[in-house]
Amino acid sequence: MNAGVVSGLRGADGTASHATALRAMFDSVVIISPFVWQDMLQTTDEIALEMARCLPVVLIEPPPRWNMGSEQFRGRRLLANLFGARTHSPQDGLTVFHGYSLPGGRYAPVREWNRRRNAAAIRSLLRQLGFGRPLLWHSFPYGTEELMDAVRPKRFVYHCLDYTDQEEEAALVRRADVVFAVSDVLVRRHRALNPHTFLLPNGVNLKMFSAEAALGRPRPPDLPTAGRLIGYIGKIVCYLDIELLLKVARSFPRDYLILIGPVMTNETAPRKAQADAWRTLASLPNVRALGFRPPSQLAPYIHAFDACVIANLPHRFNMERDPLKFYQYLAMGKPVVTTPVSAAQCHRGLCYLADSADSFMDGVARALGEADAVGSEALRRARMTVARQHSWESLVAGACRIVLERGAREDPTCVASRPA
Numbered sequence: 431m432n433a434g435v436v437s438g439l440r441g442a443d444g445t446a447s448h449a450t451a452l453r454a455m456f457d458s459v460v461i462i463s464p465f466v467w468q469d470m471l472q473t474t475d476e477i478a479l480e481m482a483r484c485l486p487v488v489l490i491e492p493p494p495r496w497n498m499g500s501e502q503f504r505g506r507r508l509l510a511n512l513f514g515a516r517t518h519s520p521q522d523g524l525t526v527f528h529g530y531s532l533p534g535g536r537y538a539p540v541r542e543w544n545r546r547r548n549a550a551a552i553r554s555l556l557r558q559l560g561f562g563r564p565l566l567w568h569s570f571p572y573g574t575e576e577l578m579d580a581v582r583p584k585r586f587v588y589h590c591l592d593y594t595d596q597e598e599e600a601a602l603v604r605r606a607d608v609v610f611a612v613s614d615v616l617v618r619r620h621r622a623l624n625p626h627t628f629l630l631p632n633g634v635n636l637k638m639f640s641a642e643a644a645l646g647r648p649r650p651p652d653l654p655t656a657g658r659l660i661g662y663i664g665k666i667v668c669y670l671d672i673e674l675l676l677k678v679a680r681s682f683p684r685d686y687l688i689l690i691g692p693v694m695t696n697e698t699a700p701r702k703a704q705a706d707a708w709r710t711l712a713s714l715p716n717v718r719a720l721g722f723r724p725p726s727q728l729a730p731y732i733h734a735f736d737a738c739v740i741a742n743l744p745h746r747f748n749m750e751r752d753p754l755k756f757y758q759y760l761a762m763g764k765p766v767v768t769t770p771v772s773a774a775q776c777h778r779g780l781c782y783l784a785d786s787a788d789s790f791m792d793g794v795a796r797a798l799g800e801a802d803a804v805g806s807e808a809l810r811r812a813r814m815t816v817a818r819q820h821s822w823e824s825l826v827a828g829a830c831r832i833v834l835e836r837g838a839r840e841d842p843t844c845v846a847s848r849p850a
Contacts, residue, residue, distance in 0.1 A: 459565045488556070490529065565833065585833060592750060689717065732764060
């Protein structure tokens, strides 16, 4: 990892924890999330779960979308938006806030009404919960200034999860006490606006993705019972190089390509050549498109794979993000064949990094043959070690240390300025 990367809060004695210092500085954490709370458990959801082990957390979902063509459209959410409760608690210490959203958000007066009403509701919720010294963790740079003003944070963290060209993001970066970004490219970009910018890559839920736990679970019945398996988990979207996956399936006709994830039908659906490639790919006899599976069910599938793939198109969005699946594959000890992504650049010795279709095919062949190669067990353990370093527990602890140290410099009397 490059300089500036977040590291875990582990002292010389191996103990974790600035939890006491966090509680001394803050009484709560408010997370403005780009994701709807659901079974998928995205980055901000995992951070919320970790933070909730130390402080009460309020996670603010993005407002519901009325546009049926949007990936974010959920009919049930709209009904709850009109008639349901404003909050629910998935676990102790975590409150999820469901914002208001009237139809017609493309009109400025309606957008303004929605923002003001949500800001007032957040202000009321925090007052009701008795939170007056929150840490604000912000990852959704789209019309949220009023929400920030409603939170009135003691410290403000901006966490950049992927590329956006929103002018609002630059203002947030400048305003933040600390900026985290998931890739080196994004760190360099934001450090030009805020010197307190650090690399905070994505992580893995080790309770969910555990090679040891997967050993005790049955093989999924919808997998082929014979032959080697090349696996991909993730959405089938416009950023996925489906033509490359088609070449994989044709290049290894005696092996199976297993695809686990929903096929998107909205603005992120595969387009043109990629859409044509998907129709062909799904019809091949050695391809199994299994659709969506909850993250809690994925470990036995990955455990059964002989090789795992990440096949991204060379798009700016892909180059600047940090795919969760990379760490999930590593946690299971699996060989990974990948197009260039930030995580792969950092861990070249643990994966097969391919910058062309031919080198990708070569990587798949080497990954499939790895089980019989000398040193394969050492590689498997090295991958799992890196995954442990990328546990959400370790990453969030390291991020909190940076936030505390920043606060300590501004207020030398605070607890974080003294050794734990």
